[in-house]
Amino acid sequence: MKITFPHMGNIYIAGKAFLEALGQEVIPPPRCSRRTLELGIKHSPETICLPLKIMIGNFIESIEKGADTILLVGSCGPCRFGFYSILEEGILRDLGYDVEFIVYEPIGEGINKLKENVFKTLNITNIGEVLKAARLGWRLIHKADQITELANETRAYAKDSSRVDLIINNYHRKVEQVFGEEEMMDLMDKTINSLNKVERKKNYEPIRIGLIGEIYTLIEPFVNFDIERRLGHMGVLVEKSLTPTIWLDHHVLKFPFGSRNEKEKHRLARPYLKTLVGGHGRETVGAAIGYEKRGFDGAIQLLPLNCMPEIVAKPILNRINRDLEFPIMTLILDEMTGEAGFITRLEAFVDLLNRRREEDSVV
């Protein structure tokens, strides 16, 4: 069994080491590229949202490298992500690829099926080992996220922000060469060390921007044109409202109660939106208010074209924008989005935030 999974930001780093530590052969898809996107667009339905298109590209490229089993997380509505597995299976079958799909459906869909899938993919036979494996996975994903966050912070404060890019590029290159959990942890620790050594500006108060919106576009740098890095080079401190750690904490670790972090977002969203709207629509609204309360300068909402929950959130964000005088910009991403236009809008938004700050300091 040669396992592969779709790309989503830094998840492949933790996922690879995790499955390898459990004795599985892993073939992570090549990093997302123009080719991935083009393969995806060619074989996916035209009107589906962008994440599916990229995933199809990922799968085809992994299968070319020899993968025969695809690991995926499922959901049961109301966002269309729940149908990804059935669509993807149909598309790959039509292309003549004979791969096995293993989908982790939510517990509500039947615990036995989930148990069987977990045991099969993780190469284990009893519940005790599941817990041990889970702890390992958690440690890895947590550290991977820690690196992403530290890199973002260092970039904003660094005297020479390109040094951070050098370290991170080096890290990504080495990830593909190391094997298993121990070597990965070692590599991650070294990366954290070198990031901490980067020289920082003193008495610098960076502009702070919260990134909110749909989880895939937030996490996958290929889709969002590396927005964290670009803002970092402009001297902006970015924070994402959703990361793999936050997701796991809410949906797996604290199941079925949900994490405090996410419940706080629901509480903040209450005056504007009381019920769920699918995907992370309600969390987007809550996160925007949360960033305002924490004194951030602004927020940017990212969504793939036609993302239903985020479209519902958008008029509400407009209202928050007016009510709280908190700048929120919406950027919609799809395969036609041009890089230059995207950057111009980012620069304009940062200029606006800088300007607001200057005006406030005069008064």
Add this chain to the structure above:
Amino acid sequence: MKDKVGIPRGMFYYDYYILWENFFNNLGVEIVLSPETNKDILDKGVHACVDEACLPVKVFHGHVDYLKDRVDYIFIPKFISVYRREYCCPKHLGLPDMVRHSMKGLPELIKPKVDLKKSNRDMKRAIIHTGKYFNKSAGAAIKAFNKAQNRFQRYMESIRQGAMPIHGIKYDEYNPSQILLLGHSYNIYDRYINMGIVDKLRANDAGVITVEMLDTHTMRKHTSGLSKRIFWTHGQRIVGGAFALMDEGLIDGIIYISSFGCGMDSVLMELTERRAKKLGIPFTILTIDEQTGEAGINTRIEAFLDMLKWRSKDEDNLPTHGEYIHSR
């Protein structure tokens, strides 16, 4: 003076209006219905709504805009789920919130939450909640609803006999070809946004079937073969209805009307098109948005119908290499 409740003629109006109308009448409340969608309503809706939303949601905003100065309340239920363990479209889930936050100067909204995901108990809560606006006791509200529901069941029965929502115009004449008109009820029954496609098909001697004419049990049976249950109740109806009619060979072709940017349709179209291709049933998609031109739609309908005619006239259906010509 009687309270006036406005009901926008959009979204679930086409599914549940008869129920709502009878319910409010039984409560002794006056209903003001917005007129059929027209250019003015569409323009107002496009102006009020966020650009990214789909056409029916924009049209719905337009209807709310028409009503807002004419009534005391506007009735916009928040449909979360109408069936166990299933959902409605995310835009229905947030519809009252989208309207509330995009428009100014609205009268009070009556937005009972309909969430039957776990049990049917929530329905009662929604009914009592609505009744309270008119100082009705819980018992009176529920009685009014039950009476309305009986009437609604009879209406649904007439739809299953082949009548068309919303006024139940009967259709039973013989037609050489039967077209399955697929899509969300608010796209296929709103004559303005789909440019009167039903009338156009009938004028061209084509019979029109919609999935509302099938019974729920048949539709659910036909999707049970999929590897994943369809967790959108209305998606389930579209896919199940299409599968049932295709499997039983009752239709000659399918026209799918989809509004641009519909998230559910992107999945449903793919599922039905795949099955149609396999069975060799002609399938076409008409995408509509606020800029669709009528001439283009006409041309495509005519071409589709011509194709069906030639197909039955010219093709001999003799196997070539063991396959039917029109199957892939």
